[in-house]
Amino acid sequence: MTRIANDAMPPLQINADRLWARHMDIARIGAIAGNGSCRLAMTAEDAEARALLASWCRDAGLELRVDRAGNMVAVRPGSDPARGIVASGSHLDTQPHGGRFDGVSGVLAALEAVETLNDAGIATAAPLAVVNWTNEEGVRYAPGLLGSAWYAGLLTDEALSDTRAADGMLFDDEARLRGWLGDSSEKIPLAAFLELHIEQGPVLEREEKQVGVVTSVQGLTWLDVRVSGTDAHAGTTPLDHRQDALLAAARMLAALNEAGLECGPAARVSVGRLTTATDGPSTVVGEAAFVIDIRHPDTGTLAGLTAKCTAICETLAVQSGCTATVTQRISVSPTQFDASCVRALEDGAARRGYAYRKIASGALHDAANVAKVVPTAMVFVPCRDGISHNVNEYASPEDLAAGTNVLLDALLDLAR
Amino acid sequence: MTRIANDAMPPLQINADRLWARHMDIARIGAIAGNGSCRLAMTAEDAEARALLASWCRDAGLELRVDRAGNMVAVRPGSDPARGIVASGSHLDTQPHGGRFDGVSGVLAALEAVETLNDAGIATAAPLAVVNWTNEEGVRYAPGLLGSAWYAGLLTDEALSDTRAADGMLFDDEARLRGWLGDSSEKIPLAAFLELHIEQGPVLEREEKQVGVVTSVQGLTWLDVRVSGTDAHAGTTPLDHRQDALLAAARMLAALNEAGLECGPAARVSVGRLTTATDGPSTVVGEAAFVIDIRHPDTGTLAGLTAKCTAICETLAVQSGCTATVTQRISVSPTQFDASCVRALEDGAARRGYAYRKIASGALHDAANVAKVVPTAMVFVPCRDGISHNVNEYASPEDLAAGTNVLLDALLDLAR
Numbered sequence: 001m002t003r004i005a006n007d008a009m010p011p012l013q014i015n016a017d018r019l020w021a022r023h024m025d026i027a028r029i030g031a032i033a034g035n036g037s038c039r040l041a042m043t044a045e046d047a048e049a050r051a052l053l054a055s056w057c058r059d060a061g062l063e064l065r066v067d068r069a070g071n072m073v074a075v076r077p078g079s080d081p082a083r084g085i086v087a088s089g090s091h092l093d094t095q096p097h098g099g100r101f102d103g104v105s106g107v108l109a110a111l112e113a114v115e116t117l118n119d120a121g122i123a124t125a126a127p128l129a130v131v132n133w134t135n136e137e138g139v140r141y142a143p144g145l146l147g148s149a150w151y152a153g154l155l156t157d158e159a160l161s162d163t164r165a166a167d168g169m170l171f172d173d174e175a176r177l178r179g180w181l182g183d184s185s186e187k188i189p190l191a192a193f194l195e196l197h198i199e200q201g202p203v204l205e206r207e208e209k210q211v212g213v214v215t216s217v218q219g220l221t222w223l224d225v226r227v228s229g230t231d232a233h234a235g236t237t238p239l240d241h242r243q244d245a246l247l248a249a250a251r252m253l254a255a256l257n258e259a260g261l262e263c264g265p266a267a268r269v270s271v272g273r274l275t276t277a278t279d280g281p282s283t284v285v286g287e288a289a290f291v292i293d294i295r296h297p298d299t300g301t302l303a304g305l306t307a308k309c310t311a312i313c314e315t316l317a318v319q320s321g322c323t324a325t326v327t328q329r330i331s332v333s334p335t336q337f338d339a340s341c342v343r344a345l346e347d348g349a350a351r352r353g354y355a356y357r358k359i360a361s362g363a364l365h366d367a368a369n370v371a372k373v374v375p376t377a378m379v380f381v382p383c384r385d386g387i388s389h390n391v392n393e394y395a396s397p398e399d400l401a402a403g404t405n406v407l408l409d410a411l412l413d414l415a416r
Numbered sequence: 417m418t419r420i421a422n423d424a425m426p427p428l429q430i431n432a433d434r435l436w437a438r439h440m441d442i443a444r445i446g447a448i449a450g451n452g453s454c455r456l457a458m459t460a461e462d463a464e465a466r467a468l469l470a471s472w473c474r475d476a477g478l479e480l481r482v483d484r485a486g487n488m489v490a491v492r493p494g495s496d497p498a499r500g501i502v503a504s505g506s507h508l509d510t511q512p513h514g515g516r517f518d519g520v521s522g523v524l525a526a527l528e529a530v531e532t533l534n535d536a537g538i539a540t541a542a543p544l545a546v547v548n549w550t551n552e553e554g555v556r557y558a559p560g561l562l563g564s565a566w567y568a569g570l571l572t573d574e575a576l577s578d579t580r581a582a583d584g585m586l587f588d589d590e591a592r593l594r595g596w597l598g599d600s601s602e603k604i605p606l607a608a609f610l611e612l613h614i615e616q617g618p619v620l621e622r623e624e625k626q627v628g629v630v631t632s633v634q635g636l637t638w639l640d641v642r643v644s645g646t647d648a649h650a651g652t653t654p655l656d657h658r659q660d661a662l663l664a665a666a667r668m669l670a671a672l673n674e675a676g677l678e679c680g681p682a683a684r685v686s687v688g689r690l691t692t693a694t695d696g697p698s699t700v701v702g703e704a705a706f707v708i709d710i711r712h713p714d715t716g717t718l719a720g721l722t723a724k725c726t727a728i729c730e731t732l733a734v735q736s737g738c739t740a741t742v743t744q745r746i747s748v749s750p751t752q753f754d755a756s757c758v759r760a761l762e763d764g765a766a767r768r769g770y771a772y773r774k775i776a777s778g779a780l781h782d783a784a785n786v787a788k789v790v791p792t793a794m795v796f797v798p799c800r801d802g803i804s805h806n807v808n809e810y811a812s813p814e815d816l817a818a819g820t821n822v823l824l825d826a827l828l829d830l831a832r
Contacts, residue, residue, distance in 0.1 A: 201652025218651060222697055234686035234709045235634060235778030236617025237802060239676050246687060250669035257663055260655050270650035271662060272699040274692065281638055281707035283688040291697040293650045362651030386653060 011352055012116055014408055016401035019112045023400075025052065026092065026108070027100040036391025037100055041093040041135030041146070042070065042171065047178035049092045050132065053107065057130060060115050066182035069150040069160060070134040070175045073188045076114050078127040078415060084191025086124070086415040088113065088407060089131030091147075091366060096139055099393025101198045105381060105400055107132050109196040113408040124415035126191060133366040134180075140165045148366035152373050157185050192341055192414045193376045195367040196407050198395050202386030203359060210402045211349045211356035212380030215342055217368040218268065218295040218360050219302045219334035225252070225313050229322040231278055231286035246276055246285035248320035255312045256292060263305050266360055268295040297334045297360035335368040341377030341414065348409030349379075354402050379403050379410070427768055428532055430824055432817035435528045439816075441468065442508065442524070443516040452807025453516055457509040457551030457562070458486065458587065463594035465508045466548065469523065473546060476531050482598035485566040485576055486550040486591045489604045492530050494543040494831060500607025502540070502831040504529065504823060505547030507563075507782060512555055515809025517614045517816075521797060523548050525612040525820040529827050540831035542607060549782040550596075556581045564782035568789050573601050608757055608830045609792045611783040612823050614811050618802030619775060626818045627765045627772035628796030631758050633784040634684065634711040634776050635718045635750035641668070641729050645738040647694055647702035662692055662701035664736035671728045672708060679721050682776055684711035713750045713776035751784040757793035757830065764825030765795075770818050795819050795826070 029052065030038045030045035039045040050072065057064055057074035064074045075085060090106020110130040117124070133151070138144020141163050149155040163171040175181035199205075204212050229243030253271050260269030270293040277287035292309050296302040310326045317324035342358075349356035359380060361368075367378045381403040384394040445468065446454045446461030455461040466488065470480055473490035480490045491501060506522025526546040533540070549567070554560020557579050565571040579587035591597035615621075620628050645659030669687050676685030686709040693703035708725055712718040726742045733740035758774075765772035775796060777784075783794045797819040800810040 199652065200649055201654070202657050203652075203654060206657065220651070232802065233616055233779060233804065234688055235636070235684060235711050235780075236615065236619075236804075237684075237778070238617070238619060238681060239673065239684065240681075241618050241622065241802075244673075244686075246690060247669055247673055250666035253663055253666035254670055257655065257660075265654055265656075268651060268653075268655065270660075270698070270700055272650055272692075272701055273695050273697045274662060274690070276688075276690065279689050281689045281709050282686070284686055285688055293697050295651050362653070363649060364651075386648065386657075388649065388652075 011405070012120055012408060014112050014116045014401055014404045016397050019108055019400055019404060020397040022108045023100055023104060026104050030094070032097065032391065034391035035100065037094050037098055038096050039092065039094045040096065040140040041137065042174045042178055042180065043140065044178070046093050047180060050180055053092065053132060056111060060111065060118055062114065062130060065188055066180060067188060068157065068182055068185040069147045070180040070182065071147040071151060072132040074130040076128040078125050079123050080125040083126035084189055085127045085129045086192045086411055087129040087131050087190045088194045088196070088411060089133065090195050090197055091133045091136035093135055093137050095137050095389045097391055098389060099391060101383065101393055101395045102200065102388050103136055105198055105395060106196040109400070109404040109407050112404050113411050116408055124412065126415035128411060128415055136366055141171050145364060145366055145369055148369035151187055152369040154369060190374045193367065193370045193374045194341060194345065194407055194410055195365060195378045196403050197365055197378060197380060198383040198388060198393070199380040200363050200383060200386065200388035204380060204382035205384065205386065207357060209355045209357045210382065210399055211354045211406050212359040213342060213345045213349060213356055214361050214378035214380055215337055215358045216297040216360045217335040217364060218297045218362050219299060220330065220332040221294045221302060221306045221328060222330040223292040223294065223306065223309060224327045224329050225290050225292060226325045227288045227317055227322050229286050232284035234282040234284055237284055242284050243321040244284050245288040245322050248317055248322045249274060249288040249290055251316045251320060252313050255316060256309055259305065259308050259312060263296070263301065266297055267305060268293070268362060269305070269309065295362060299334050302334065335371050337371060337377040338375035341375050344410035344413040345377055345379050345406055347413065348406040351409065352405060354406065379406050427821070428536055428824060430528050430532045430817055430820045432813050435524055435816055435820060436813045438524045439516055439520060442520050446510070448513065448807065450807035451516065453510050453514055454512050455508065455510045456512065456556040457553065458590045458594055458596065459556065462509050463596060466596055469508065469548060472527060476527065476534055478530065478546060481604055482596060483604060484573065484598055484601040485563045486596045486598065487563040487567060488548040490546040492544040494541050495539050496541040499542035500605055501543045501545045502608045502827055503545040503547050503606045504610045504612070504827060505549065506611050506613055507549045507552035509551055509553050511553050511805045513807055514805060515807055517799065517809055517811045518616065518804050519552055521614055521811060521816055522612040525816070525823050528820050529824040532824055540828065542831035544827060544831055552782055557587050561780060561782055561785050564785035567603055568785040570785060606790045609783065609786045609790045610757060610761065610823055610826055611781060611794045612819050613781055613794060613796060614799040614804060614809070615796040616779050616799060616802065616804035620796060620798035621800065621802065623773060625771045625773045626798065626815055627770045627822050628775040629758060629761045629765060629772055630777050630794035630796055631753055631774045632713040632776045633751040633780060634713045634778050635715060636746065636748040637710045637718060637722045637744060638746040639708040639710065639722065639725060640743045640745050641706050641708060642741045643704045643733055643738050645702050648700035650698040650700055653700055658700050659737040660700050661704040661738050664733055664738045665690060665704040665706055667732045667736060668729050671732060672725055675721065675724050675728060679712070679717065682713055683721060684709070684778060685721070685725065711778060715750050718750065751787050753787060753793040754791035757791050757826070760826035760829040761793055761795050761822055763829065764822040767825065768821060770822065795822050
């Protein structure tokens with residue numbers, strides 16, 4: 001580490017081949033048919049991937065620390081002892097039929113950025129760190145984003161100790177068994193956090209952008225809607241004499257979609273679960289229920305859209321001779337990322353001439369938790385057809401390299 | 417039997433109290449909570465109700481015959497040996513949570529008509545008969561309308577012998593065990609058949625009609641519709657980039673209802689079963705399926721409406737970025753009842769000054785089977801709120817008496 005980076009230097013290039021090869025190395029752990037991986041948090045597969053990451057970090061000269069939630073923070077010292085750690089990472093755990101990039105890319109991009117600096121002999125004033133947050137996916141242990149939630153103080157030590165899998169296994173016991181339960185319930189202080197992640201949506205690909213600079217994570221509201229009408233005989237009951245709860249629900253779904261479209265391109269209004277109390281082709285449905293998933297990056301717009309969706313259901317219920325009750329089940333506020341972190345990423349993308357856009361994240365990420373206590377932002381890499389949580393998930397080596405170069409620039413900027 | 421009825425006589429009045437009391441007597445057999453009855457075909461409860469009916473028929477001087485399907489035909493001789501039997505009846509079996517009137521009223525009305533003639537000492541030229549068709553409901557033994565289907569030649573002797581309950585019990589074995597398996601596979605010849613039944617719908621009550629003269633039974637088509645789109649993440653996938661199969665299905669349901677309404681008051685278009693391949697509030701649905709139940713009393717109109725429903729699904733699928741496959745599962749032709757039988761019932765209703773209307777039956781009935789081989793019609797009695805197959809099913813003593821008076825007149829007309 002003989003040099004300090006400065007703006008007059010030509011931009012560093014990360015090693016795209018090494019980055020890709022490490023993706024493939026991790027993917028072999030818990031590999032499943034069709035280019036997928038299954039590494040549920042704190043299983044043997046997760047532990048094996050953690051051990052491989054730890055060995056790479058050790059080889060890169062990083063000092064690994066593991067906290068009470070099993071979060072891994074591998075630190076590269078800075079030249080100024082007064083500076084806080086500028087960190088980057090994501091998660092190594094996967095969905096049961098997960099792909100090779102969700103989470104993994106963010107951890108490996110952070111490691112690649114550090115190794116690129118090592119290779120170039122460049123020191124930073126602030127320490128850097130590679131982070132692997134525990135149990136982002138929340139498959140075996142709920143809730144998801146467990147490690148970052150604990151880090152941000154959203155999950156207490158006690159709640160963490162009480163976390164159990166469906167089979168009764170305590171999170172603490174399994175983490176200890178795998179060798180990944182740290183002693184310290186102290187949170188390792190970070191001065192900034194950047195997370196690279198695949199987009200998990202189609203926007204960047206569709207708009208031919210190579211990089212997404214994530215300015216926010218959408219807020220989320222779930223509304224439970226129950227529609228009550230009257231069960232009736234499909235043969236004997238005239239159409240104008242029905243209180244058909246499924247028909248009322250169908251009208252609501254169509255109108256909810258219209259309301260979402262009218263709210264602009266950042267709005268999401270979705271119904272993915274719809275149930276009926278009766279299930280016979282010859283019975284007019286008397287009771288139907290569904291869940292509306294509403295998302296928007298702006299708090300006020302999200303509240304307005306939620307109110308509009310509620311009104312649509314209530315109005316169409318009456319017009320269909322039914323009644324509707326609408327109950328808010330979940331509400332997560334939007335997260336606005338730190339302006340300095342966003343600017344550092346955007347400067348990197350612009351300086352290198354990548355096609356990029358600012359974007360709101362539709363999915364939740366560890367970064368949204370970390371942002372509550374640390375200046376944070378994210379960078380998105382396009383993924384093919386927007387597919388994720390699927391063995392067909394794919395991000396190209398070129399796009400991963402571009403995103404990692406932007407991450408490298410931003411880390412250098414923040415840690416300079 | 418000293419008199420022959422003629423038009424100069426004042427109309428006979430059936431005994432409304434006796435008719436009601438017999439409803440209550442039958443209802444006690446297999447009584448369940450909330451004014452309901454459970455008498456599945458050929459169970460001990462059905463056998464007990466049959467025995468009670470047989471005793472009443474014997475007391476009324478009728479000769480009981482039982483055929484190979486367990487159908488009961490209790491004959492009152494006529495004065496002209498050359499004439500065929502003019503019969504009336506329905507069924508004594510019920511749904512698992514059935515009411516006191518569905519089926520029962522038709523059997524007891526036929527018996528009441530005969531007893532009224534007995535009380536008045538009136539003979540008819542043609543023999544009369546009270547009929548109880550076996551297993552109309554089809555709960556324990558499928559298909560429903562079993563006795564009348566066998567009678568009409570729609571179910572062979574072999575198919576009848578192969579009919580089993582879900583627990584493996586053969587219909588023949590259980591019918592023999594209960595004492596209700598007749599020896600003769602000969603069908604007892606009928607010259608005409610009239611069935612009184614509760615409407616099981618709301619039309620008569622809503623229009624304040626006391627009597628419905630049933631001219632037809634609606635034809636029925638079931639269409640299986642499968643809608644294919646693409647599973648997607650509800651947070652990351654923009655609304656204008658989705659192939660949302662549930663949203664497409666919702667648009668179809670709304671449009672199918674419009675098509676039914678445009679087809680006039682006799683049309684029925686219903687969706688009572690809708691399923692999705694995924695079930696998560698945050699997943700855009702990639703696969704949805706539903707069944708369209710389409711009914712109309714006119715064959716050509718039913719075919720046209722079925723084609724229109726198919727086109728609606730195919731068009732809206734494309735407009736929603738999805739594909740739809742539409743497959744016809746069931747098609748039952750409409751039944752037009754016999755003009756002479758309809759006229760006999762209508763004359764009775766008109767002569768007595770009852771508020772009546774002609775009506776198409778939306779539900780299937782034994783009469784629709786019998787009509788394939790015997791001149792047939794039906795008379796409907798209003799039922800409260802159109803509720804049936806439910807312990808809250810209710811028809812008033814006054815309305816039951818009115819319908820039975822009309823039935824009496826029509827039987828006298830046909831048997832004179």
